[in-house]
Amino acid sequence: MARHLITSAIPYINGIKHLGNLVGSQLPADLFARYLRGRGHEVLFLCATDEHGTPAELAAAKAGKPVADYCAEMHDVQAKIADGFGLSFDHFGRSSSAQNRKLTQAFAGRLHDQGLIREVTEEQVYSVTDGRFLPDRYIEGTCPNCGFEDARGDQCDNCTKQLDPTDLINPRSTISGATDLEVRTTKHLYLEQSKLKGQLADWIDSKGDWPILTTSIAKKWLTDGDGLQDRGITRDLDWGIPVKDGDKDWPGMEGKVFYVWFDAPIEYIACAQEWVDAGKGSDWESWWRTDKGAADVRYTQFMGKDNVPFHTLSFPATIMGADDNWKLVDYIKSFNYLNYDGGQFSTSRGRGVFMDQALEILPADYWRWWLLSHAPESSDAEFTWDTFTQDVNKDLSDVLGNFVSRITKFCRSKFGDAVPTGGTEGPAEAALIEELTRRLKAYEGHMDAIEVRKAAAELRAIWVAGNEYLQATAPWTTFKTDPEQAACQVRMGLNLIRLYAILSAPFIPDAAKTMLAAVRSDDADWPTDIAAALHALPAGHAFDVPENLFRKITEAERDDWAERFAGVRT
């Protein structure tokens, strides 16, 4: 038994995520966690909401609520939806937790002690009306380059020229529209990542088994331009973790908070503390401190490609810089984007399917199966209603669901609601066992390597093998001349249901539960021997004929949904 720490990139608090976000981190992380638990390993699977920063403040203001209340509410909303998708977090924490506040401040203090923090005085745009400094993207004005009137402070959307907020003509605040902007001097802390560049580069170079997407992005940031840049880790905001030097005040930093990207990854650690404080566990340090038991933990992170730089460089720089026995990540699984019907999912324009909507129209397993079997691993992938409907109907309803249906119903009609007795196994059964043994090994190999699509394809082939067996042995024909032999074939088929329940659980946990319940089994141990697993249900063991596992999606539904999710969200 090994110990596995798994984290999914933590979703930002303002709003409900779409399916592209889901398949890029939380869902494959859950797949991996469920698989490892199924195989008997010790797993700590953590996720949280990322709650600090300007967007949360603005979203709260828009909702007319104090930001802390807004975050608390949205955390519950996201937790409920995550639960709806069967995301099996051991704890779903909050980056605004007391644990994270203390830990983030402690990290800053430690990094300061290690000589990796410097103070930088810089000029930023301040909005008198809003009473706050404005991040670049919250300033708009006329582009000095092309005359476009709604150019943002960081870039002109019309001519794509990169801008500095002070370049804009007639700048205004996008928060209030205020034009009484002025440039003020402010002081911030910078994490001197550049000092760790060599150490980070050596570390990345040692990870030859990481996805090329992960390492290529990391190396690019390490070497691009002047190389890895020092990074500001504080902001002039109200909503965030107050800047402190450990538990001491930080002179000159009064009223400032840590930048959200500094405290968010630290929440991975703090979340383990929250897990303990919530009474779910007893020793978070054995997962995170290499001097306290975490040396033998394998830590795997899941994230979309946009998060890779922070997880390959920024957060490791924090860990390495602290030089205090914190656990570094062992494997980073990153994903490309899932596109929606020829374009991108768009949160702002409500284009595509969002997590809450998805659960409103279909059970979680449908989404889990399709998204995972089409995970954007090697390149961007595409969601279309046509392929979604086709694939789900074929794989889940026809291949798996119908298999369960045909064998249980046939057995009931000929033998009754219990596993039948009699008959002897022959070449067909031996061939089935040989094939499943081979495929199980391949399935495990792909799951161990977190090759999500390949694992899904192998699982599907395992389902197909059951239909092939039934087709080849044809118990409905055998029954006419040799009922005993037909009983043996049916017995095999019923045992396959239990096997499929166990192997499929990481992908489609709800259906797996239904299948296991149908054969009235509570033995969900991962099979080590297929032959033995196919004899787990003895003759005489009662079972139930379940409702159809997966109803089919109709063409009318497909067309209706395609139209409903094409445009502006209501």
Added chain:
RNA sequence: GGCGCGGUAGCUCAGUUGGUUAGAGCGAUCGACUCAUAAUCGAUAGGUCGGGAGUUCAAGUCUCCCCCACGCCA
């Protein structure tokens, strides 16, 4: 403009360190079966492996140039 990931059968994708007739699933066509959610199983599918040049006895698989899509950065 620089960089990154891709561009393989109608669709979605596999293709180890270059080496026999380039693979799978879906769709399509034909056939088998009738237990089952008009489900299943089998067979067939002849794609200049984005384009061009090169290295090699041999390239989808290496080198160079170009084109296209997406993304990151300037």
